[in-house]
Amino acid sequence: IPGPVEVSDEVLSAMSSPVVAHYGPEWTEIYDETLSLARRVFLTKSNDMFLIPGSGSAGLDAGLGSLVEGNRKVLVPINGWFGRRLRNIASTHSNDVHVVDFELGEPVDVGVIDDYLADRPDVEVLAATHCETSTGVENPVEELGKVCSRHDVLLIVDAVSSLGGSRVKTDEWGVDICVTASQKGLEAPPGLALVSVSPEAWDVIEGTPDPGWYLNLKVWKKFASDWASWHPFPVTMAVNNVLALKQSLTRILEEGLEERFQRHEEVTDFLRESLRNLGFTLFVGNDYRSTTVTSVEADSRFEVEELREYLEDEHSIKIAGGLGDLEGKLFRIGHMGPGASYDSILPLLFGMGKYLREVGE
């Protein structure tokens, strides 16, 4: 399934540490170390980093609300369920949300966005998904970053299902607000959103009305500064989740980011070729394939729901169906973190081969 991913024993063990107080110098040191590790995985040197108890959508709401509350003009390219969610979140903060739709299974077309921004110089923010989990498309965020920079537009990216498994170069690509969650590429249990914020984003946020209190990055910045030495966040921190995340970030950096990305690419390409060998049609072309989730089209040989149940019942392997309009039309295989391994992919391919043989007989 496309997350949450299996979590290692050492991370789970951190999750069940005795609950410690979320303040004082000892905890603040642990917290600050976790922020530093997160910055390294985000590939950002100096952007501010926040750990917000909540889901990935909480982080997106914090980033979007802090940027666009009070009807700032924002453009959202949509090519799937999670692009629509960005639009939905933005719409609760601004009545000036613009949308450009792209085909499901196709990437966001950078040229179209470039033209749109050229025509509308008053757009101030672009909100894009990196990996569109609902289709398995990885959108060209690096190119979007260049376009945004050219038009002086801030870029906020939903990297929930990519970061940690696929390259997200926050600084190099010019991602002003980058959001992910603990439970996918970062291989920790769910419960924390991670949000990085650039100096350029702060300039706009400081002039934006409050989008609420808890998901208001101004509030988080104020406590990070005012209470830096003993309680650098405004609320009770989810301490066990942070300890687990710290452990998983450490593991990720020990593996090495580049090694990790290559592992995901290698396993993805092996999986895709093997699926083609089994006669499946992939939903997304090679150029924009996600390296964390792969979508496969339904065809006349099988029913998606039947295949899903067969794999779960007979092989204890979980795949996911399509979301929304894509229900019944495709299935999705998650391969992030520990799932990006031959050990995890081969039993799946074996099970699918067996299923096809059985239904074909």
Added chain:
Amino acid sequence: IPGPVEVSDEVLSAMSSPVVAHYGPEWTEIYDETLSLARRVFLTKSNDMFLIPGSGSAGLDAGLGSLVEGNRKVLVPINGWFGRRLRNIASTHSNDVHVVDFELGEPVDVGVIDDYLADRPDVEVLAATHCETSTGVENPVEELGKVCSRHDVLLIVDAVSSLGGSRVKTDEWGVDICVTASQKGLEAPPGLALVSVSPEAWDVIEGTPDPGWYLNLKVWKKFASDWASWHPFPVTMAVNNVLALKQSLTRILEEGLEERFQRHEEVTDFLRESLRNLGFTLFVGNDYRSTTVTSVEADSRFEVEELREYLEDEHSIKIAGGLGDLEGKLFRIGHMGPGASYDSILPLLFGMGKYLREVGE
């Protein structure tokens, strides 16, 4: 310290369960059972219940924002740090926030609120803290509920540091939105807010503009209904935190709510008398004492910070200083959940007695 509390081994063990998917019939059953257990601890039969990944303040922001966004008139009685936080949160959603201040260490005066609401029939919401953790006052929420009902005003209560350790009768007292968090009276690790919502609150929420997306109770209600059978919430649920909470709610109900409240009262009164025997002055009178946190005034015999460090270094016991204006003027002892026991209180009293003897020599 006034939370987070020590968490039992069986709850911690649930916290480190292998991460399961946050959807499907199996998970939905676990989630729904947890909601039922929470309703029993909230003493509500039929109010809707939500588990929101986040801190207690996330729950308060969800409740307040969903009620008052778009400048609804709300009254906040303030007698401490957490009353001010309610005001701060409300102010990000409404420019019509009214405040009545009371002395620190004194309870909210119900008569004053009654008069205020009589003078201002356009106030629609009252937001009050139950236990004001910063002073150890328990505000008279039952009486506030009667006043609200008389004036046809909705009541939202911050029960973060009381619920589970002190009586909170959501239905009987007419608390329209009741908010707590996992890590205090509920004895689970931090990371989840619990929010109950009455039918009367829904009537107002449905007519209120969106206060954002993640902390928007309308969004949570929609998914609880539309996706009831497989994914009854809008986001990735913090599954391990929910499993731990389910375990701790079960333990609480096994002990028995009334037994539990009496245990907290008995230990509180023993602690208060013993502190008086040691010559300390209590900050709060007997009639409005919290049964989860006790505040003690500084006096000429000692420095708060010195006592705090002594107890931590010599006896591994944590107490907390005063917050904000009360820094240096008092210290606070938490006694909720496992802390509401003689086993936990006696070593503290012993350590304090020893400290006083040593500084007195």
